[in-house]
Amino acid sequence: MTKSRGNDVEAPPAGSAAGAGGAGGGAAEGGARTERLTKVYGTGSTAVRALDGVTVTLPGGRFTAIMGPSGAGKSTLMHCVAGLDAPTSGRVFVGGVDLGGLPDAKLTRLRRERIGFVFQAFNLLPTLTARDNILLPTTLAGAAPDREWFDTVVRTLGLGERLGHRPGQLSGGQQQRVALARALITRPEIVFADEPTGNLDSRTGTEVLALLRGSVDDLGQTVAMVTHDPAAAAHADAVVFLADGKIVDIMDAPTQDRVLDRMRGLGGAA
Ligand SMILES: Nc1ncnc2c1ncn2[C@@H]1O[C@H](COP(=O)(O)OP(=O)(O)OP(=O)(O)O)[C@@H](O)[C@H]1O
């Protein structure tokens, strides 16, 4: 266990260690971080401690992968940091804003304007076409869609032929791509993606990873991605390893082989 690395990533000013490269001035306040985050589901003998004191920084303008065995708390961490679920204790900051101190309406607005989320289970609206699902965040915000960016996202994700289909008429991989397009369409500061390549063939998966990487490098976006795939994690700037609700390691400049070795050390669950 390389505790010293943990300190690098836990350093409070999010931009200092890593984020300085891309996004410049604003980057120090970009990204997100948690302080001693715990999440307990249920009570009494059936209580599950899904997060157990997680202190981590997702630096602004950087691509962070989150890995760990099934049940480690990866989705729970993403939901709490994105303000979709309330922690039992601890704090979450997004772009320097303490989510715990926000009234519901402000939290909703922050989520809508600054965060894109790709759910593990997609969460597409079944009655809307792919096009309308993708444009939903723009519609909700009452904003005009950026036509060029819409076309770029749709082309990169290979969805051009499927825009008129509803989710029930799409394959799992196609639904995943629609969910990803919906998360990217407003160019949010932070994108949380829970296994965005899990249902994709390797070529499309590689293109999705290149799109995420490009959004970090070219737009200064912050990306946090849960994955079980060491090859996908190798596209990130750093990998946070979770097990039993705790951070057990952080790896900078990951390679597929090093990630694979580390996963084996955690007791498998690739
Ligand atoms: N709504 C819930 N109610 C009760 N327990 C929950 C709930 N959501 C998650 N858990 C439990 O919390 C723990 C962490 O779950 P979580 O979904 O965060 O894991 P994960 O790391 O994302 O796993 P996977 O790789 O399988 O998606 C698990 O033990 C899970 O059963």
Ligand SMILES: [Mg+2]
């Ligand atoms: Mg999960």
